[in-house]
Every structure is written in structure tokens, then in C-alpha cells.
Amino acid sequence: MADLFSDDPPTPLAPHGPAEDAPLADRLRPRSLDEVIGQEHITGPEGAIGRMVSAGKLSSTILWGPPGTGKTSIARLLAAAVGMRYEAVSAVFSGVADLKKAFAAAEQAKKAGQRTLLFVDEIHRFNRAQQDGFLPFVERGVVTLVGATTENPSFELNAALLSRAQVLILHRLDAAALGRLLCRAEELEGALPLTDAARDALIASADGDGRFLLNQAETLYNAGIDEALGPGELGAFLQRRVAVYDKDRxxxxxxxxxxxxxxxxxxxxxxxxxxxxxxxxxxxxxxxxxxxxxxxxxxxxxxxxxxxxxxxxxxxxxxxxxxxxxxxxxxxxxxxxxxAPKSNAAYKAQKAAWRSARETGSLMPPMNIVNAPTKLMKDAGYGKGYTYDHDAVEGFSGDSCWPEEMEPQTYYTPVERGFERKIAERLAYWDKLRRERG
Missing domain, CATH: 1.20.272.10 (Zinc Finger, Delta Prime; domain 3)
Structure with missing residues (x-):
């Protein structure tokens, strides 16, 4: 990756396009922000990126969105739109030494009067210490950071880094946006060998990922298919895409x-x-x-x-x-x-009881219900006055079980649904007995 860290400030974008034999997705990369498909809510005139470009001043930004939604393209085009030097690193392939080179090159460019947009792909893959390493360079204006991530920044990025950047959410490409992308491919390569139903199936299989869609289209072009495929034939020809799902993300x-x-x-x-x-x-x-x-x-x-x-x-x-x-x-x-009938009464009761226990500390239970395993404790009044409930009328003594310094609390209130309706009847009956027995 040495070419990414040259001390000579490069032009914001290469003056020539991708090679003719480059992958279709590369050849169809947008050449300006208004060509970015499906993200008009941030790239349009009223969007955050549109407004920054109009002002000619960028702030550090985190682009958060699913794969294949244009994060890398937006970063490159953003640098070009405001005339900034573009430097890119990937958290997958780059280490601390690469970052030091990038920051050193940005320092040199700043001395020459040129601003640097540092694009960090997969920024969430840098650990917390590495993320902290960006802070002084962002704060001193050495670089304007644009990070790309497929993971929720709230979980994966340092709070300090997030406080210095705005998070822009890129949308999963919908069917209309993917259809426009296929039209661009057909303008370049010719009509796809698909029936209308198969074309819809191809778009659906992309699951919002524009890059995946173009790769599948390129596979069809390269196969040299003569007759249009239907949905069933397309499914047999192309491998079905596995759902995007990270079990810890x-x-x-x-x-x-x-x-x-x-x-x-x-x-x-x-x-x-x-x-x-x-x-x-x-x-x-x-x-x-x-x-x-x-x-x-x-x-x-x-x-x-x-x-x-x-x-x-x-x-x-x-x-x-x-x-x-x-x-x-x-x-x-x-x-x-x-x-099943629903009730969160036990859940609420647990939370309330735990809170009460923390607040009341070490209050002593009433003496009648504490254990008295020794004669000394019995002489001190432990267990005195305890009524064995099974010997009481209705199997219920009604004695208070609360610390003397604490008013009785109500944590559990059953609902009038399912089995808790019967529990509510029992509680009401016991409350009635307590009142009658004083």
C-alpha cells in the first residue's frame, strides 16, 4: 500500500477512468455525487453531504450502511467535490505503521496548503486504542476523517471519536435503485439475457447490495447466454446468496x-x-x-x-x-x-424489589420471623411471637413480615389475564383476612 502514502499530494481523483477489463462494478462507479444511486437523502442539495459540498467545508464523518451502498464512492467523490487531497486506508489491511505514514503525508500536504480527506474503510475493525490515535490529527485539522462501517457506530466506535464526527446513515438500496443500477449496466454492456420476472428475481437476490447485483450481472454477461433465462433457470445458474447476518453484530x-x-x-x-x-x-x-x-x-x-x-x-x-x-x-x-396471555407483573415486581433492597440497606427483619438457633438468641427475643401459619385458621396468620422501620410495599400486582386472575383473587382474600385480624 506504499502508493497510498506518497509524500507528493496526488490529484483528488485519477484523471482517467478504470481500465476496460476492470470489473463491471468498478467501471460503473459514479463520477460525481449526483450519480450516486439510492442515497439522495444525504447527497442531494438538502442532504448533509450536499450542504457541506455547497459550503466547501467538510466535517469529519462516519458513513454507516450495509455493504454495496456506495460508501467508498461517496468518500472519493466528496474529496473531489471540494478539491481535497484523497488518502485511503483499510482497517483490514493497514496497521499502525500505515497510519503513521498517512498522517505524515497529510502533515506535509497541510504545510503546502492542501487539505487531506482520510478515508478509513471498515473503521470499526480498528481497536479502541487505534481509534484514539485518530483524535489528535482530527482535532488539529491535519485530516478530515471519513470512516466507513457496516456496523452500528454506537457499539463499535469510541465515544470520543463519535463526538468529533457526524454519523450519516446510508440506506439499503431498494428495488427501484437497483433497477436503475442494472439499466446503467445495460447501457454499457447491452441487455441482460433475462425475462422481466427473472430480472425482478435478480434484483431481489441482491438484498440491497449494489456491488453484489453488478457482480451477478457480470457473471451473466461473461457466460454468453443466447436465450433469456426465466426465474427458475436463473436460480439454477447463479448461486443463491446467503443472508447477511453477523451473530455478534x-x-x-x-x-x-x-x-x-x-x-x-x-x-x-x-x-x-x-x-x-x-x-x-x-x-x-x-x-x-x-x-x-x-x-x-x-x-x-x-x-x-x-x-x-x-x-x-x-x-x-x-x-x-x-x-x-x-x-x-x-x-x-x-x-x-x-x-399465551401476557403479563410483565413479575418482571416489574423484581425490578421494584431489587431497587427497594438497594435503598433500604441492612434493615433487620421483625424479630418474630428471624431464626433462633441458640438459647442466647431466644433469650434476646429472636423468633418471639412467631405464629406457625399452618396452625392458624385458613392456614394464614396475617402477621407482618416487614422490618419495623419500613412500611409494607406492593411490588407484585397481577393482571386480570390468564392464571394471574386467580392469583389476584388469592391476594385480595389474604388482604381481607389481614384487615379483619388487625
Whole structure:
């Protein structure tokens, strides 16, 4: 990568286009910001990039978006639009030595009166210490940083770096934008050998990734196909694309959130869809089993005590059967949760009780319910006045169990749904007995 770190300031963009034998995606790279497809919300006149270009002054920026949405192209064109020197590094291939060279070259360019736009691809792959290394150069104006990431910056980038840059979100390319991209390819290479239905299928298979779409189109061109392919023939010719899904990244959190909220919202169809999305994308089934258990206790609780048992049984069934047979047990548990009566009363009670415990510290329980294992403790009053509830009328003494310095609290309030309706009746009955017995 030595050519990226030359001390001689290069022109913002190469004066000539890509070679004739370059990949189709390279040959179709936009030559100006207004040619960027699908990101008009930031590149248009009213967008953040459009306004910066009009002002002729850039601020450090993080471009966050899915693969193949134009992040690299936007960075190059942004430098050209404001006459800045363009320097690029990749967090995948570059180390500390490469960054030092880039900053040294930018220092020299600044002395010569030329500003540098430093583009950092996959910036989230730099560790926290390396990210901190950008800060002094950004603060002193040695470089204007433009980072590109497919991961949520809130999770992957230092707060200090984020505070010095604005985050711009690039959209996944929709069908219309991908269709325009294919039209550009056909203007250059000729009509694709596809029926209209196959063309729609090709666009759908791209999953919003423009680069992937052009690579698939190039495969079709290179094959020299004479007759138009239908959807079935296209599927047989091209490998099906695996869904983009990083199990420890934002896609993971988005889908598990959608699954949890679909279950909470009592939508069994959507719940099953998101469960399928995660399993077919390669999620660990036992992770999903753990999340289903959590949903059972957080969103259903005692409204249907069987929900927890269903989830634990599904976990056991999956461990016994393995994949793919055992995944049916997870689907059954998911449907049980989605169709069960909902209550978060236990969840709210737990949070309230934990908060109260932290606030009250080490208050002593009332003497009548503390243990008295020794004669000294009995003589000191430990356990004095305790009423054994099974000996009381109705099996209920009504004695107070709260510390004397603390008013009785209400943490758990059952809802009028499912089994908790019966629990509410019991609590009301016991409250009535307490009042009657003083």
C-alpha cells in the first residue's frame, strides 16, 4: 500500500477512468455525487453531504450502511467535490505503521496548503486504542476523517471519536435503485439475457447490495447466454446468496429484538418469521432457546406458568434431537409464547424489589420471623411471637413480615389475564383476612 502514502499530494481523483477489463462494478462507479444511486437523502442539495459540498467545508464523518451502498464512492467523490487531497486506508489491511505514514503525508500536504480527506474503510475493525490515535490529527485539522462501517457506530466506535464526527446513515438500496443500477449496466454492456420476472428475481437476490447485483450481472454477461433465462433457470445458474447476518453484530440485535417484540405483541406469524430468519442465517439454536426462556418469564410470567416449562422442554428436546429436527421444538415454544396471555407483573415486581433492597440497606427483619438457633438468641427475643401459619385458621396468620422501620410495599400486582386472575383473587382474600385480624 506504499502508493497510498506518497509524500507528493496526488490529484483528488485519477484523471482517467478504470481500465476496460476492470470489473463491471468498478467501471460503473459514479463520477460525481449526483450519480450516486439510492442515497439522495444525504447527497442531494438538502442532504448533509450536499450542504457541506455547497459550503466547501467538510466535517469529519462516519458513513454507516450495509455493504454495496456506495460508501467508498461517496468518500472519493466528496474529496473531489471540494478539491481535497484523497488518502485511503483499510482497517483490514493497514496497521499502525500505515497510519503513521498517512498522517505524515497529510502533515506535509497541510504545510503546502492542501487539505487531506482520510478515508478509513471498515473503521470499526480498528481497536479502541487505534481509534484514539485518530483524535489528535482530527482535532488539529491535519485530516478530515471519513470512516466507513457496516456496523452500528454506537457499539463499535469510541465515544470520543463519535463526538468529533457526524454519523450519516446510508440506506439499503431498494428495488427501484437497483433497477436503475442494472439499466446503467445495460447501457454499457447491452441487455441482460433475462425475462422481466427473472430480472425482478435478480434484483431481489441482491438484498440491497449494489456491488453484489453488478457482480451477478457480470457473471451473466461473461457466460454468453443466447436465450433469456426465466426465474427458475436463473436460480439454477447463479448461486443463491446467503443472508447477511453477523451473530455478534447489529443484524443479530435487530432480529432478536424483532422476535422478542413480536412475541410480546402476540403475533405468532411474525414471531415464527423472525425465528426462522435467525435459524436459517446460522444463529445458534441454544441462544434462541435461552431468549425464549427469558421471554417466558419477562412477558408472560404467572399469567401462564406453563410458558416457562414449555421453553425448558423445547431446550431439552433440541439438545436431544439436534438440528434440524429439534428446531421444531423451538418453533412450538415460540408459538406457545406468542399465543399465551401476557403479563410483565413479575418482571416489574423484581425490578421494584431489587431497587427497594438497594435503598433500604441492612434493615433487620421483625424479630418474630428471624431464626433462633441458640438459647442466647431466644433469650434476646429472636423468633418471639412467631405464629406457625399452618396452625392458624385458613392456614394464614396475617402477621407482618416487614422490618419495623419500613412500611409494607406492593411490588407484585397481577393482571386480570390468564392464571394471574386467580392469583389476584388469592391476594385480595389474604388482604381481607389481614384487615379483619388487625
Amino acid at each position: 447489529e443484524g443479530h440485535y435487530n432480529l432478536i429484538s424483532a422476535l422478542h417484540k413480536s412475541v410480546r405483541g402476540s403475533d405468532p406469524q411474525a414471531s415464527l418469521y423472525y425465528l426462522a430468519r435467525m435459524l436459517t442465517a446460522g444463529e445458534e439454536p441454544l441462544y434462541l432457546a435461552r431468549r425464549l426462556v427469558r421471554m417466558a418469564v419477562e412477558d408472560i410470567g404467572l399469567a401462564d406458568p406453563q410458558a416457562l416449562q414449555q421453553c425448558l422442554a423445547a431446550k431439552d428436546a433440541y439438545q436431544f434431537l439436534g438440528s434440524p429436527e429439534g428446531e421444531l421444538a423451538l418453533a412450538q415454544a415460540c408459538l406457545y409464547l406468542a399465543t
